[in-house]
Amino acid sequence: MQPVDREFFRRDSRIVAPELLNKQLTRNGRSGRIVEVEAYAGSEDAGSHAYRGQTERTTVMFGPPGHLYVYFIYGIHWCANAVCGDDGHASAILIRALAPTAGLEDMRRARAKARRDRDLCSGPAKLCQALGITGDDNGCDVIIGDRGIQILDDGTPPPVEPGQGTRIGLSAGVEHPWRWVVTGDSNLSRPV
């Protein structure tokens, strides 16, 4: 288990996203293997929060790679992205699902409504609940592990042939096939 290098994230999110599969997202003993991601490609991408330029909300996305962009959605939920690309490029990867690997008791407590373990982290807002990620964590550095949040490499390579499809829940930019999954994993938010 070693932290992913910052240079790993200093590339376009569409390149990094499939490679992020099977890395571990961890926080203070709660961990999960990343099994579903979506790439957002900044100002070129009508589906990205950064499409209309930098705002207060999207400041972190425009910053250096290796940080967490956390946003609030539908009045209820938090979702987390890994910021990619060099400084000034609003490239990011939405982490959409984890296969829980450690700290299951804490996750079940944080997600009391989840009936089965496969419901703990099978969605972008569910996994934030399970790991206790909120707006307070916006901007934290996942390389050095601010606030206990890290992305680690446990030696498992990404899938040779990840499943690929269009992104979920968008009204603009729906045409781009920038969602990648570990095919067949039981923790996906939806099959491809």
Add this chain to the structure above:
DNA sequence: ACCGGGATGTTCT
């Protein structure tokens, strides 16, 4: 199993 709708508040027009 699948589908429809409500929750709830920040962000941007």
Add this chain to the structure above:
DNA sequence: GAACATCCCGGTG
């Protein structure tokens, strides 16, 4: 004032 990178619950088959 509308839209929103979602989730959960309660209906019906």
